[in-house]
Amino acid sequence: MTASVSLEKVTCTFAARSGDGHYTAVKDVDLAIADGEFVSVVGPTGCGKSTLLNVAAGLLRPSSGHVRIHGEPLAGINRRAGYMFQAEALMPWRSALENVTAGLEFRGEGREAARTKGEDWLARVGLAGFGDRYPHQLSGGMRKRVSLAQMLILDPQILLMDEPFSALDVQTRQLMENELLELWSADRKSVIFITHDLEEAISLSDRVVVLSAGPATRPIGEYVIDLPRPRDVSEIRLSPRFIELHDRIWHAMKDEVLKGYQQTRNRTTS
């Protein structure tokens, strides 16, 4: 079976912000996501998670390596993917409804049809009646819901999500995680979910990929999460299997993170 998304030996080197050196954020990363699989990628802040996601989205060309989408090499923007950004990405001059229907408008879909669909999606993310609010009139959680609807209305086969809920408070976050799982289970899209929160990663995913600390980040472990679905993210955290998985992954991560930390320290002192 061909993977939905596969990164092959992807390396990204940036020009250093100061001086004329180079910084290799990620090096020789291999990552494959099967069709309909929910994969979380965890790693310490600044290790290169967003960089990898941008590569998968076609927003960033890797310095070397390849990206294949359903077996075909990716050229330009990944048209089969929806992207939910970590930072605020809504157009502030458009109302919630206009933001949700933006993608349909870009495709040239009729105004009325787009509107009906947009209202429907707003209702599905729990924002019925909020269509004419502007982003600044919505709470952080509501803006994330709008972003989610904005992405899902285009029915992408692949979802790329970059720490989408990291800015939310714990309660709102768990609510949104459950809603995401519910929406996802309806038609099982392939998901790459970036997070630095291991609990979030385990409770949502089929598989968790752990990245080493930068520079030259690469995957250092893969863990299949065999927890039953459907899941409730707050309940599942109490199950023995969850705790077991969490312990295992956390130990591996901690060792690697410390190792990475040691490496960078040695490099700077020698």
Added chain:
Amino acid sequence: MRKRLWFWQVVLLVALFGFWHVATHPDLIPPFVWDNPNRAAFFFGEPVKIAKVIADWFASGEIYPHLWVTLQETALAFVIGSALGLVIGLWLGLTPFASALLDPYIKAMNAMPRVVLAPIFMVWFGLGIWSKVALGVTLVFFIVFFNVYQGVKEVSPVVLNNATMLGATRRQLLRFVYLPSATSWVFSSLHTSVGMAFVGAVVGEYLGSAKGVGYLIHMAEGSFDINTVFAGILVLTIFALVLDFAVSVAERRLLVWRPTQGETEPQL
């Protein structure tokens, strides 16, 4: 609180005019600067006479054609200057080479006092409204241009990437992201640019024309008719206030999406 403020503002206005009247009306109080009791009125006019000039202007309808001309010049200068500033600001904001190339020229043109161009515009466009419009355009253009240029540079890269991922083409990015973002910057400078269009119109009229409120002032000045000069100034001030109010109303309607302070956010 607001009402009290209003009350005191009106009191201050009345007091100001009262003082003006008492200080300039001949023989009302003993002269304290000049020996000649008519001197003060000669230099500063008399509010009562000024009010009469204004009342006559409006009663006879004589002022309307002049106001209309000034308004036309202001509106045209604003629209043309804004459109040029928007287009060129967008263009230079999106093409780094052109902006680097033209940067010193734009700085130089902006640094030049634009009023000195008035005589040239008279030669090019004649004494009609277009020479005033041209002067206003040179003033409005740079304000709008710099705002749009800044606006384009400060479009959030996340919003751009998001629109790209939603399928926007380069043209659609221009139309649906850069343009609205730039227009919001134009609106944020609306008060200044409308004010500048107005200044261009009045100064142009003052320097040479056959119509407009600036022309009225210029004519009255030529015959040492200080009351008419002040009447013209007052009419212009009121005109500017009305214009500014209209801009505020337009702004409130156009920038509803802007966060304003003190607005409460609904809870999830």
